[in-house]
Amino acid sequence: MTIKGKAYIAGAFEHPTRLAKDKSVAQLHAESAAGALRDAGLTKDDVDGYFCAGDAPGLGPLGMADYMNLKLKHLDSTDVGGCSYISHVSHAAQAIAMGKCKVALITLAGRPRSEGHSGATPRMRGADAPDTQWEFPLGIATVNAYAMVAARHMYEFGTTSEQLAWVKVAASHHAQHNPHAMLRDVVTVEQVVNSPLIATPLHRLDCCVVSDGGGALVVVHPDIAKTLKRPMIKVLGAGESMKGQMGGAVDLTYSAAVRSGPMAFSEAGVKPSDIKYASIYDSFTITVVVQLEDLGFCEKGKGGAFVADGNLISGVGKLPFNTDGGGLCNNHPANRGGITKVIEAVRQARGEAHPAVQVKNADLVLAHGTGGLLGSRHGGATLILERE
Amino acid sequence: MAGKERAIPAPGVNPETEVFWNAAKEGKFLLRSCDDCGKSHWYPRAVCPHCLSEKTSWHEHKGGGTIYSVSVMARAPEVYAVAYVTLDGGPTMMTNIVDCDFSTLKIGQKVKLVFKPTQGEGAPPFPMFTPA
Ligand SMILES: [Zn+2]
Numbered sequence: 001m002t003i004k005g006k007a008y009i010a011g012a013f014e015h016p017t018r019l020a021k022d023k024s025v026a027q028l029h030a031e032s033a034a035g036a037l038r039d040a041g042l043t044k045d046d047v048d049g050y051f052c053a054g055d056a057p058g059l060g061p062l063g064m065a066d067y068m069n070l071k072l073k074h075l076d077s078t079d080v081g082g083c084s085y086i087s088h089v090s091h092a093a094q095a096i097a098m099g100k101c102k103v104a105l106i107t108l109a110g111r112p113r114s115e116g117h118s119g120a121t122p123r124m125r126g127a128d129a130p131d132t133q134w135e136f137p138l139g140i141a142t143v144n145a146y147a148m149v150a151a152r153h154m155y156e157f158g159t160t161s162e163q164l165a166w167v168k169v170a171a172s173h174h175a176q177h178n179p180h181a182m183l184r185d186v187v188t189v190e191q192v193v194n195s196p197l198i199a200t201p202l203h204r205l206d207c208c209v210v211s212d213g214g215g216a217l218v219v220v221h222p223d224i225a226k227t228l229k230r231p232m233i234k235v236l237g238a239g240e241s242m243k244g245q246m247g248g249a250v251d252l253t254y255s256a257a258v259r260s261g262p263m264a265f266s267e268a269g270v271k272p273s274d275i276k277y278a279s280i281y282d283s284f285t286i287t288v289v290v291q292l293e294d295l296g297f298c299e300k301g302k303g304g305a306f307v308a309d310g311n312l313i314s315g316v317g318k319l320p321f322n323t324d325g326g327g328l329c330n331n332h333p334a335n336r337g338g339i340t341k342v343i344e345a346v347r348q349a350r351g352e353a354h355p356a357v358q359v360k361n362a363d364l365v366l367a368h369g370t371g372g373l374l375g376s377r378h379g380g381a382t383l384i385l386e387r388e
Numbered sequence: 389m390a391g392k393e394r395a396i397p398a399p400g401v402n403p404e405t406e407v408f409w410n411a412a413k414e415g416k417f418l419l420r421s422c423d424d425c426g427k428s429h430w431y432p433r434a435v436c437p438h439c440l441s442e443k444t445s446w447h448e449h450k451g452g453g454t455i456y457s458v459s460v461m462a463r464a465p466e467v468y469a470v471a472y473v474t475l476d477g478g479p480t481m482m483t484n485i486v487d488c489d490f491s492t493l494k495i496g497q498k499v500k501l502v503f504k505p506t507q508g509e510g511a512p513p514f515p516m517f518t519p520a
Contacts, residue, residue: 120464133399134431137506137514138484139461144470147459155457155495197462247437248430248479250472252457375457376482 007093008225011040011218020212028109028214036216049074049101053084074101080379081371082336090238092219109214110334145375147199150286163304165192167285170312175325213333232388239263244377256380257294264382279341281369323357398511409512430479451501
């Protein structure tokens, strides 16, 4: 059993807002859904599967499914943080392959910018979560959890702040062409390493933006994909996993991508060097370096050297990444960057990215994300797509 | 020395963990280890995360360790350091490094346990570390 070729991404939509003081979260979900269905050439009544995660207001998928008045045969609200929506594409393909639904809608939306939620504030992830009493009092936030990964990576492999900065520099080169991006100025390595230290060794410009917004995807059965006027973007392979503290055998040098990546590549029947474009979750610069290593784009420990000197810049380097500007410059709606990773990968595969950053013949693309905290416990999801 | 200290929220004690926190009030640092596989673990659980055995028990640990990783929240209202500390002969635990010059902290540095008070009447102190 495989999902290879059993489903296609027919609709993808990124909400243009980055500051939505005048909208509700439910409204942003629904507007994103409408955008993705329009993009696919489908309507609400075609939807028979719905997927969302913890950003959706209400009990699991029920609140938003009822808001949009969907008639469903399949529901899934798997929440593994910011990469949930990458998993949802895989789950939608599984459901479609099993005959449970034919048109699956995935939505994400949130207003962390309007509501003042950033990654520097410790956040309780459920008072009854087994780790909460041991970690919440320590002031563990998003940024210092990732910063501990960066500190260890530097200690073990000699990775430098300048190398990490190249990730941001590459994202900024792409964001200059995106009229919706929050940060459109091209930055230099010097600007990144001279920006204020937030959580050592991470600087302000090592961190992603905080933005309001949303996004949606429509995953369909091959029979439906053939009737639509959009390019055929096939789900080729997927993998998902998680990694935690392993009972105290903590190892911050690698991520769940060491498991999700090989599963996705094996299912797709391709290897990292075949990939023409990669969307890599960039909550922080270090996130990209660790994931690239774990996905096999370079050797473990060599990620710093791999990302340096513009290697991630479209038209310049070997592996064009996050050509929308990513979470570092463009958008990080709901503090969850998974869906925008898939959306830009779909744009690239369709040949609909901005002409200045469109990768030539991007017929094989990858999206990978990390959810939760790389420094404590996190999900990982990998998706490989092919244009037919 | 550091500036103004961060107020530490009290841990949410539950029946599975109250022995640990009661011992902490007496200045004792307990580790949970498995009677079946013999391994200790962190954070403490009634069920062993290495083999899922329900036969686990508390043992006192002297509180020595080494910094595995550390990050200083440089722009927080009260600067503080989160860290992972690998306990001598034991697991690696998330903690804070306190009572020190944060700019001198290094991975590989030896540290020793210090219990720091948490907020609230009768709340247990939290196990943290300071350079040895
Ligand atoms: Zn055991």
